Amino acid sequence: MDAATAKTNLLGLDRPGLEGLFASLGEKPFRAGQVLQWLHARGCDDFVAMTNLSKALRERLAQGSQIAAPQVQADHLASDGTRKWLFQVPGGSAIETVYIPETRRGTLCVSSQVGCQLNCSFCQTARQGFNRNLGVDEIVGQIWAASRLLPPHPAREKPITNVVFMGMGEPLLNFDNVVAAIRVMLDDLAYGLSWRRVTVSTSGVVPMIDRLREECPVALAVSLHAPDDALRDELVPLNRRYPIDVLLDACRRYVAGDSRRRITFEYTLLAGVNDHPAQAKALAKLLARVPAKVNLIPYNPVAGLPYSTSPPQAVAQFRDELLRRGLVATVRKTRGDDIAGACGQLAGQVLPRARRAVPLSPSA
Numbered sequence: 490m491d492a493a494t495a496k497t498n499l500l501g502l503d504r505p506g507l508e509g510l511f512a513s514l515g516e517k518p519f520r521a522g523q524v525l526q527w528l529h530a531r532g533c534d535d536f537v538a539m540t541n542l543s544k545a546l547r548e549r550l551a552q553g554s555q556i557a558a559p560q561v562q563a564d565h566l567a568s569d570g571t572r573k574w575l576f577q578v579p580g581g582s583a584i585e586t587v588y589i590p591e592t593r594r595g596t597l598c599v600s601s602q603v604g605c606q607l608n609c610s611f612c613q614t615a616r617q618g619f620n621r622n623l624g625v626d627e628i629v630g631q632i633w634a635a636s637r638l639l640p641p642h643p644a645r646e647k648p649i650t651n652v653v654f655m656g657m658g659e660p661l662l663n664f665d666n667v668v669a670a671i672r673v674m675l676d677d678l679a680y681g682l683s684w685r686r687v688t689v690s691t692s693g694v695v696p697m698i699d700r701l702r703e704e705c706p707v708a709l710a711v712s713l714h715a716p717d718d719a720l721r722d723e724l725v726p727l728n729r730r731y732p733i734d735v736l737l738d739a740c741r742r743y744v745a746g747d748s749r750r751r752i753t754f755e756y757t758l759l760a761g762v763n764d765h766p767a768q769a770k771a772l773a774k775l776l777a778r779v780p781a782k783v784n785l786i787p788y789n790p791v792a793g794l795p796y797s798t799s800p801p802q803a804v805a806q807f808r809d810e811l812l813r814r815g816l817v818a819t820v821r822k823t824r825g826d827d828i829a830g831a832c833g834q835l836a837g838q839v840l841p842r843a844r845r846a847v848p849l850s851p852s853a
Contacts, residue, residue, distance in 0.1 A: 496555040499528060500633055501626030503672045514549060522678045528556065529629075529679035532637045558630035559584065561638070574635070578603060578627055582620050584657055586631045588639065588649070595642065596651040599631045601667050602658025607692050609712075609725050611759060613791040614657045622663040628670035632680065649680070653688040655710070660689050661697035668705045675707075684708065690755065695731040698739040709743055710753040710784070711736065715763050716771035724763070737779055744780050751817075752779060757786045758799040758807060769810035782817035789823060 502510060507521035523541055527533040536542075536551045559576035562583050566572050572588040584600040603620035605612070632652060639648040652674055654660040660667045671687055674680045689701065690710040698709070713733075715721035721728040728736075744750040754776065758764045776783070785808055788798045799807075804820055811818035 496553055498557050498626040499524065499550075499554050500556060500558060500629045501624055501669075503625075503669055504676055504678070506669075510554075514546070516546065520546070525673075525676060525678040529633065529636075529673065529676075530681075532633065557626070558634040559627055561634070564638070572639075574631075574638070576631065576634070578623070580620065584623065584627075584631075586635060586656060588635055590648075592644075594650045595639075595645075595648045596653055597632055597635055597649045598653050598655045599628060600656035600658055601628060601654055601660040601663045605658050606662060607659050607725070607727050609692065609714075610723060611714075611757060611788065611791070611794060611796050613794075616791075616793070617657075622666060623658070625666045625669045625673075628666060629673050632674065636680075647680075650682075651686045651688070652682060653690065653710075655688070655690045659692055659694065661691045661694040661701065664697050664700065668701070671705055671707060688753070692725050692727045693731050693736040693739075694727070695735055695739045698743055702743045706743070708753070709740070710755055711740060712757075713754045713772075714757050716768050716775050720763060724759075733775065737775070740779050740781075748780075750780060751782050754781055754783050755786060756783055757788050758804055759788050760797045760799045760803070762796065764799040764803045764807055766806055766810050769807045770814070773811050773814035773816055776816060777814075782819070783811055785818060785820045787820065787823055 497510065499507070499510075504521050504525060507524055508518045511518065511520040520542065524539065527539045533539065534556045536547045536554075536556075539547055539550075542550075559578050561574055562577045563575035564572070565574075570590045572590075574586045574588075575583050576586060577583050580603070582603045584603055586600060587598040589596045589598065600623065602622050604617045605614045606619045608615045632649060636647070636649055642648045654667065667689065671689075674682045674687055675684060684705075684707045686708075688708040688710050690712060691698065692712045701707075701709070712725065713721070714724050715728075718728060718732050721733060731739075740752045744752060756763075756772070772783070785804060787804055788796055790796070790798060808818045808820055
């Protein structure tokens with residue numbers, strides 16, 4: 490192990506972690522807040538620039554610590570302004586991160602794993618296999634790097650206003666690292682995001698949904714994609730472990746006690762598979778007792794997979810069936826598909842190719 494590898498990456502430490510580091514150096518806890526501001530609010534990558542720290546402390550930090558984000562391997566800009574980065578991570582693999590600009594918000598879609606364990610049948614990421622979980626520094630490093638790479642926004646203080654864990658991987662199977670990263674994102678001295686502006690998307694890892702509610706109850710999105718177990722078993726194999734009724738019970742628990750909260754259910758429309766009006770009716774009945782909103786996602790084609798995009802008329806009819814039955818339902822606008830940055834298209838570079846049809850455990 491070389492000297493750089495042995496150094497502590499400060500991007501991997503939340504406020505308690507930094508307080509522990511400074512305690513080990515004989516420093517007061519308030520130093521953690523100062524460094525959080527330098528790292529995240531200001532995007533600093535040079536200890537010398539941290540001028541409210543003593544010169545001696547800066548030198549000690551430089552000796553034992555580093556500020557190291559994933560390195561940009563490729564940077565693609567779509568015609569609609571969507572931007573996708575391929576970030577190199579240790580071990581020869583790479584992850585993808587997508588920035589989606591809108592008039593009033595800028596959303597960063599981050600990855601939580603190198604590849605994915607769940608093998609959903611319509612997803613490009615699943616075809617890459619699974620390598621490993623990302624560390625806290627590699628998750629936080631995506632927002633840190635993107636914040637530095639994006640130009641200033643003319644209408645708001647920061648270009649990134651929202652973060653969604655909808656990139657590569659199943660976030661709840663990397664629970665501890667994802668939650669530690671979210672705490673950095675929520676910290677007022679770092680990125681200062683509201684819990685409403687951080688969304689964790691899951692295919693339905695039920696025990697971790699309950700744990701997220703207890704430890705870090707940010708916004709929750711559930712990748713549903715089918716109104717019945719038989720079809721969902723085919724599309725989302727995790728359903729065989731946590732079927733729909735069990736999943737919906739967990740969703741009800743997640744928002745219990747707060748009438749303002751809703752679960753977002755993501756539903757990718759696949760032509761002739763799950764886009765029939767009768768399936769819309771079944772979905773509405775299924776979600777009738779869950780505080781829900783449905784995000785309908787037109788399928789973004791992936792070469793080699795046996796699925797096609799539902800016609801616009803079928804998408805509109807499906808949405809209207811849900812609306813007639815009292816559900817809030819929207820159709821997600823496809824963004825970044827010309828750079829393979831749309832939903833279900835993220836691939837990265839995953840080595841080695843290790844396929845797992847069902848997850849091992851959240852700590853695997």
